[in-house]
Amino acid sequence: MQKLALFLLGIILLSSCNTESNQNDSEKTESQQKTEELMPISQDPHSYARPQEAVITHLKLSLEVDFEQKLLNGIADFDIENKKSVDKIYLDIDGIEIQEVTADGEPTEYELGKPDTHLGQALAVLITPQTKRIRITYQTAPDAKALQWLDSEQTQGKKKPFLFTQSQAILARTWVPVQDSPGIRFTYEATVTVPKDLLALMSAENPKEKNEEGVYHFRMPQPIPAYLLALAVGDLAFEALGERTGVYAEPALLAKAANEFAETEKMLLVAEEMYGTYRWGRYDLLVLPPSFPFGGMENPRLTFATPTILAGDRSLTALVAHELAHSWSGNLVTNATWNDLWLNEGFTVYFENRIMEKIYGKDYADMLALISYLDLKAEVEERIESNPKDTHLKLDLLGRNPDDGVSSIAYDKGFFFLKRLEEMVGREQLDEFLSTYFNHFAFKTIDTEQFLEYLHKNMLDSLSDAQRGKIDITEWVYRKGIPNSLPRIQSERYDEAIAAAALFKEKNELPTKQQVGKWKYQQWEFFLRELPDTLSDEQLQTLDKTFKLSESGNNEILFQWLLHVARNEYKPAYPQMRTFLTTVGRRKFLSPIYKVLLANPKTKNLATEIFEEAKPNYHSVSRNSIQGMILEVQNN
Ligand code: BES
Ligand code: ZN
Numbered sequence: 107m108q109k110l111a112l113f114l115l116g117i118i119l120l121s122s123c124n125t126e127s128n129q130n131d132s133e134k135t136e137s138q139q140k141t142e143e144l145m146p147i148s149q150d151p152h153s154y155a156r157p158q159e160a161v162i163t164h165l166k167l168s169l170e171v172d173f174e175q176k177l178l179n180g181i182a183d184f185d186i187e188n189k190k191s192v193d194k195i196y197l198d199i200d201g202i203e204i205q206e207v208t209a210d211g212e213p214t215e216y217e218l219g220k221p222d223t224h225l226g227q228a229l230a231v232l233i234t235p236q237t238k239r240i241r242i243t244y245q246t247a248p249d250a251k252a253l254q255w256l257d258s259e260q261t262q263g264k265k266k267p268f269l270f271t272q273s274q275a276i277l278a279r280t281w282v283p284v285q286d287s288p289g290i291r292f293t294y295e296a297t298v299t300v301p302k303d304l305l306a307l308m309s310a311e312n313p314k315e316k317n318e319e320g321v322y323h324f325r326m327p328q329p330i331p332a333y334l335l336a337l338a339v340g341d342l343a344f345e346a347l348g349e350r351t352g353v354y355a356e357p358a359l360l361a362k363a364a365n366e367f368a369e370t371e372k373m374l375l376v377a378e379e380m381y382g383t384y385r386w387g388r389y390d391l392l393v394l395p396p397s398f399p400f401g402g403m404e405n406p407r408l409t410f411a412t413p414t415i416l417a418g419d420r421s422l423t424a425l426v427a428h429e430l431a432h433s434w435s436g437n438l439v440t441n442a443t444w445n446d447l448w449l450n451e452g453f454t455v456y457f458e459n460r461i462m463e464k465i466y467g468k469d470y471a472d473m474l475a476l477i478s479y480l481d482l483k484a485e486v487e488e489r490i491e492s493n494p495k496d497t498h499l500k501l502d503l504l505g506r507n508p509d510d511g512v513s514s515i516a517y518d519k520g521f522f523f524l525k526r527l528e529e530m531v532g533r534e535q536l537d538e539f540l541s542t543y544f545n546h547f548a549f550k551t552i553d554t555e556q557f558l559e560y561l562h563k564n565m566l567d568s569l570s571d572a573q574r575g576k577i578d579i580t581e582w583v584y585r586k587g588i589p590n591s592l593p594r595i596q597s598e599r600y601d602e603a604i605a606a607a608a609l610f611k612e613k614n615e616l617p618t619k620q621q622v623g624k625w626k627y628q629q630w631e632f633f634l635r636e637l638p639d640t641l642s643d644e645q646l647q648t649l650d651k652t653f654k655l656s657e658s659g660n661n662e663i664l665f666q667w668l669l670h671v672a673r674n675e676y677k678p679a680y681p682q683m684r685t686f687l688t689t690v691g692r693r694k695f696l697s698p699i700y701k702v703l704l705a706n707p708k709t710k711n712l713a714t715e716i717f718e719e720a721k722p723n724y725h726s727v728s729r730n731s732i733q734g735m736i737l738e739v740q741n742n
Contacts, residue, residue, distance in 0.1 A: 149553070150443045151504040152276050153198055153287035154219060154228035160188045160195040162285050167296040171306070171339055173267050176255040178246040182283055183239060184292075191235035198279040198286040200226025201247035208241045209233050224507045226279050242283045251726040252277035254397060260723060261340065261395050262356040262413075266304060268340035270394055270410065272403060272727060275444050275508040278332040289442045289551040291329035298322050300339045307354060307392060309336040309405035314344045314352075326406065328386060329549055331440055336405035338392055347371055350384070355393035359413065363393045366416050366423065369465060373427050376464045381434050381457070381541050385548065389430060397691030399727040401425050404432030404454075412692050414661040421627045421660060424462050424474055431457035434544045442553035444508035445501040449557055452499070452520010453540075459521065472597040473628040475525070478518040479595060480635060485514035486587055494586040499523065500554045509727070523582045525593045530577050531565060539565045554583060603629040607636035614645065616652055627660045634666035639673050646676045656682040665695045672702040675709060688720040693728040700732050704739045 155161075164185040169178050186195055194217075207216045209231065219228030231240050246253065256268040271281060279286040298306040302320040305313065310324035345364040346352045348371025355363040370391065378384050391409045393416070402425045403410040409429040415422035435453035455478060463471035489496045499519055501511045528536045542564060552560075558579060566574055581589045603625070606617040617633075641649075650656050655667040656679045668686055671679040687699060703713035717732055724732070 150287040150289055152225060152444055152508050153285065153290075154196050154225065155198060155285035155287050155290060156192075156196045157285060157287070157290050159190045159192045160186055160233065161290060162195075162197075162292050163187050165282070165284070165292055165294040165296075167282065167294060169296065169298045169337070171269060171298065171300045173255070173269070173301060176248045176253075177250075178253075178281060180242075180244050180246070180282065182242045182244070184242075185239055186233070186237065188233060188235055188237060193232060193234065194230040195233050195237075195240065196285070197229045197231065197242075197283050198226055198276075199229045199244075199283045200277070200280045201250055202280065202283055203245045203247070204229065204242060204283070205245065206241075206243040207231055209237045210239055211241075214240070225276065229283055244283055246281050249726070250280040251730075252280045254725040256395055256397065260397060262358045263341055266341040268338075268395055270338040270340075270398065271336050272399060272410075272725060273335050274333040274403060275512075276333070277727075278335050281337075282332070282335060284332045284335070286332040288331040288333055288440050288444070291331055291440075291549060291551070293329050294324075294326045294335070296324040298324065298337065298339075303341065304339050305342040305354075306337065306339045307342065307408055308338075309334050309408055311387065312354075312390065312408060328406070330406055330437065331551070334404070334406050334437060336403070336408065336410065338394065338410065340395075342392070344390075348374070350374060350388050352388070352390045353393065354390060354408075356395075359393055359416070362416055362418070363391070363413075366418070366420055367391055367426060369420065369423060370426055370430070372465060373430055373461050376461055377427075377430055377434070377457070380460060380464075380537060381544050384433060385438060386433055389433065391426065391429075396689050397723050397725055397728075399691055399693050399725040401692060401694060402429040404429045404436055406433070406437050414690055414692055414695070417627070417660045419660075422662065424458060427461040427465075428454055428458040431461060438549065439544055439547040440551045442551040442556075444511055445503055446552070446554045446557075447501065447508075447511050448499045448516040448520035448523075449552060449554065451516040452518075452523060455517050455521035456524040469597065469599060470626070472595050473599055473626065473632075475521075475595045476597055476600050477628060477631060478514075478521050479592075480632075481514040482518035482522065482588065485518070489513070489515075490587055497586045499583045509731070519582075519588070522592055526582065526589075526591055527565075527577070529593050530573060531569065535565065558583065599626065599629055600632055603632035604636050607633045610645075611638060614648075616648065619652075622653065627663055630660070630663045631666055634663070634670065637670065641670060641674050641676075643674070643676060646670065646674060647678065650679065661690070661695070665699075668699055669702060672699050672709065675706070684716055687716050688723060691724045691728050693731055696724075696728055697731055697735070700735055704735055710739060 162184045166183040168181040171178060204216065207214055215232045217230040221227045233240065252271045252273050254270055258265050258267055261268050276286055278284055296308060300306045300320050302318065305316045306322040308324040310326040313322055341356055342354045343357045343360050344352055344354050345360050347364060347367055351370040351374055353363045353367050374384060374389055386407050388407055390407060391411055393411055393413050396413050398410065398412045401412050401415065411425065415425050431454045435457055436450035441447055441449040459471050459474055462474055486497050495502060496513065497515050499515065503511050543560065566577065578589060578591055609615040655663065658664040658667065664686065668683050671683050687696065700713050703709040714736055717736060721729055
């Protein structure tokens with residue numbers, strides 16, 4: 107009886123897809139009642155999946171990449187496990203158009219939930235206790251949030267188009283109908299058809315060169331969560347870096363990229379030495395066009411990276427260490443929900459720092475730790491009044507975009523918490539704990555509470571009462587702001603840069619060329635961050651003339667410089683600022699500059715004007731963030 111009702115309802119929903127207004131009242135109420143049922147009920151507030159009832163275990167994906175219409179035609183075959191003999195399996199979709207659904211080869215009904223701005227919709231597929239497989243035939247929307255379709259002009263080579271995905275946190279559901287929760291892992295295989303002159307790559311075993319057919323096969327034998335599904339299509343070539351490592355880039359950038367990342371194999375070995383075998387086979391990097399919204403994304407086997415780290419001197423490769431470290435913290439042991447993001451990112455910043463220390467020494471790692479500290483301080487200052495709970499390690503993102511949780515808190519407060527543990531128990535013991543932890547939870551998911559329980563059982567309980575009493579776990583994890591026990595970092599190089607900034611502030615005295623000749627880029631960052639917000643045109647001119655900051659090939663330095671340019675309305679460097687804002691899509695750089703410009707009535711219009719020009723170049727992740735900032739300013 108119930109089944110029949112559902113069946114009929116499926117038909118109603120199906121046939122009323124685009125004709126809401128034609129529904130009569132009784133149908134409307136019924137469908138509304140139904141849609142209310144399709145709410146997230148699992149532990150993960152950002153997914154409609156109910157993995158305790160029925161869960162996906164393997165995905166066989168077939169994709170046709172259509173550059174003309176800017177969409178993907180897909181067939182997703184899922185092996186499923188119907189744990190509770192339920193009659194529906196719930197998936198997540200966002201903007202996807204479903205064309206057909208089958209269960210074990212037979213057409214079956216499905217229901218769509220009410221669309222939510224952040225979450226998209228639930229897709230409930232009717233199954234029986236015997237169903238082993240479901241197939242969903244679909245098409246993506248031209249504005250699918252995970253996808254960025256680039257015209258040839260937006261690439262390095264300017265001759266061929268490019269497509270890439272960014273699935274984390276909850277955008278996989280915009281290009282694959284899937285149970286899009288970090289707590290749900292599945293293996294996958296894929297066949298991807300692309301224009302014949304392009305290469306396709308995925309977060310999987312990858313081809314090294316193009317083939318004549320434009321058809322590529324992929325296999326990911328280790329189970330991964332949906333946010334690690336990734337695809338890139340473009341004019342790409344490969345160069346080996348070491349036995350297990352290599353880099354893909356557009357041909358014009360390949361040599362530069364291979365030189366920049368020459369130390370990747372060494373990083374991999376150093377990482378394995380610390381926390382155990384690398385479990386994913388190969389580790390390759392893919393250099394994306396500059397509109398990539400992040401610095402890096404740890405797609406398994408194939409880190410996606412921004413070209414803004416190609417500084418020419420290997421100075422920004424901590425990012426590689428970071429994404430590589432995610433192969434343990436994040437990809438192997440995964441945060442159960444986005445409220446637990448610090449388990450991914452905080453651990454990874456710690457691991458990244460350790461890799462960099464092994465390769466470049468303690469002084470270098472300490473400078474990175476100090477940048478973490480500066481970022482953390484700034485983030486806490488910004489959030490502590492308006493949103494104190496956002497400064498807890500354990501977040502509460504119910505009803506919000508998980509993007510709100512991507513802040514220095516997860517990264518840098520998380521990092522300092524691990525440093526604090528290291529300070530308490532010693533490095534040796536912490537390392538032993540972490541190795542065991544990565545092994546114990548390999549290919550599993552974990553939330554903050556499970557981690558704390560494990561931490562107590564496996565490390566803290568064996569400490570003396572006096573030692574244990576000093577570790578203020580609750581304060582670190584469940585309270586706001588920066589705990590008093592934050593480890594302090596000493597660094598001569600930092601002190602030197604701060605002293606130089608003080609001299610400039612007080613006496614307008616510049617560091618000598620000889621002095622800065624020995625500086626690492628981090629010291630430029632310290633120096634620039636330490637300068638007062640208000641600088642005179644003369645001061646800015648002197649700085650730029652002497653040190654050629656506007657032309658810096660190091661994007662971290664350029665970014666810090668452009669912040670001063672924006673704050674002080676320093677017009678001589680506006681052309682460089684405009685070029686930066688229109689070519690680079692990395693949100694970490696864009697948001698702070700736009701924020702400054704938008705806060706000043708005199709530059710507000712400039713910001714919106716630049717945004718209008720740059721918009722087609724931004725991935726939805728960056729575009730929506732900046733658009734949000736602009737709307738906020740306009741509404742106030
Ligand atoms: N996994 C993150 C990027 C991310 C986090 C995307 C949350 C969406 C939601 C990646 O590993 C990362 O942290 N990237 C940083 C690199 C940096 C910390 C070295 C970035 O993009 O700036
Ligand atoms: Zn990360």
